[in-house]
Amino acid sequence: MNSSDLVLYDSLTQTLALQVLWNRGTLDEQYTAIQAEAALASLVVLLHRLNNPRLPTSTLVAVTAYADPGDLWTTETAARLAQRILSLQLSGQGLTNFIIGPVLNQHVRLILPSPTGGDPSANSRASGSVAALDLAEYENAAAVLNWAIRMTESPDIGKYWHRFVPALVNLAESHEMSVREGGLKAIISFLAKCPSSAIYTTGMDQLFERTILPTLLLLPTATPEKDSVTLLRLGYTAALQLATISGDSHNANRRRILDMIIRDGILEGFRHAADYISVVDVLMQYVAEVVSCLGIFSIKHLKDLLDVIESVTCDPFGADHPGVLTSAAEALIVIMTNCWPRISNTKRVEQILRILGVCWLNMNNEAAQSIHEGSMPVLKSRILQAAGLVRFFAQTNASEIDRASRAAVLRDRRLQDILMQ
Secondary structure, three states: OOHHHHHHHHHHHHHHHHHHHOOOOOOOHHHHHHHHHHHHHHHHHHHHHOOOOOOOHHHHHHHHOOOOOOOOOOOHHHHHHHHHHHHHHOOHHHHHHHHHHHHHHHHHHHHOOOOOOOOOOHHHOOOOOOOHHHHHHHHHHHHHHHHHHHHOOHHHHHHOHHHHHHHHHHHHOOOOHHHHHHHHHHHHHHHHHOOHHHHHHOOHHHHHHHHHHHHHHOOOOOOOHHHHHHHHHHHHHHHHHHHOOOOOOOOHHHHHHHHHHHHHHHHHHHHHHOOOHHHHHHHHHHHHHHHHHHHHHHHHHHHHHHHHHHHHHOOOOHHHOHHHHHHHHHHHHHHHHHOHHHHOOHHHHHHHHHHHHHHHHHHOOHHHHHHOOOOHHHHHHHHHHHHHHHHHHOHHHHHHHHHHHHHHHHHOHHHHHHHOO
């Protein structure tokens, strides 16, 4: 390629990057995605026609923001094209140098300069929401950071952790939901790859704890319900990952974080958002996960967790949402399995039988059966499984359980299938 061709090539590639890939602005996301797909396809054609000449660094950085098909501003085809361009241009140590240098030390660092400055877009929000152009820039930074984590080997993540962490914290503490979502996703990926020794020796665990745990209280009405559900799922996933990263079930710090997730996350979240069914569903799902991680140490939360599950399953309108009841029943099964030494307590057994009995009756009314016929078999299966566990774990009080069960069946014959197994 002669000098004039090289000048033309550089001009074309940089124009595509500046005018399309870096310039999302206020355009409709679907239109932006199609436009990006066309630009990336043009870059691939240029690379093949000219025997893969080196793309300008700024163009390569722009391409990384389109490599994840899950992002709204790209498409599956655009993501494949972006991945192809990057694989042609970067490999081995060159890839590592590109990530640590141009991506993290220059691009991401310039957009997200300080982890102590709070929301990275605060200066643009003096009168309300962030300008669309600024928001797109922060969303792009989150996408670039996520790509960098995916492409960096675990030892290098541990070695260059200080290049990643400031941006991770900045993004995850943003008040813009889409930016915060990208930051939490990046933290989850980072925790999965960073060696636990590096996380503990550098104090990253404490920094991430202060960043992640507040997301467990992003609840309606302060946070729109749809955004709340998305951020809660990411927040609980990240918090569980942080708690369990040591791999030692008897680790005191692990138990401390898991206790906080239950006490300050699930229980507090239910107190504030019990009327939001999609939020309750998320909380019930994570009850099962956290108790599974905490094991027998979750006994200290047994009373509070059973009270929450009773509130969910005994709601007279609960049968309108069989998916939530199923999540609650599965959480109850996990609680009984891990807290069985206390389940033999007569008071706890009576509460669990009451939970199962009321849920069974609500579930078997004609209206619920006709509306949610397809969802009921799974829920019935979980309730019967839980009832069987009650009898298994409370064998020392078998006669009392039988007496209480027979009395309940006499009052309502529909309880026979669940209480007289």
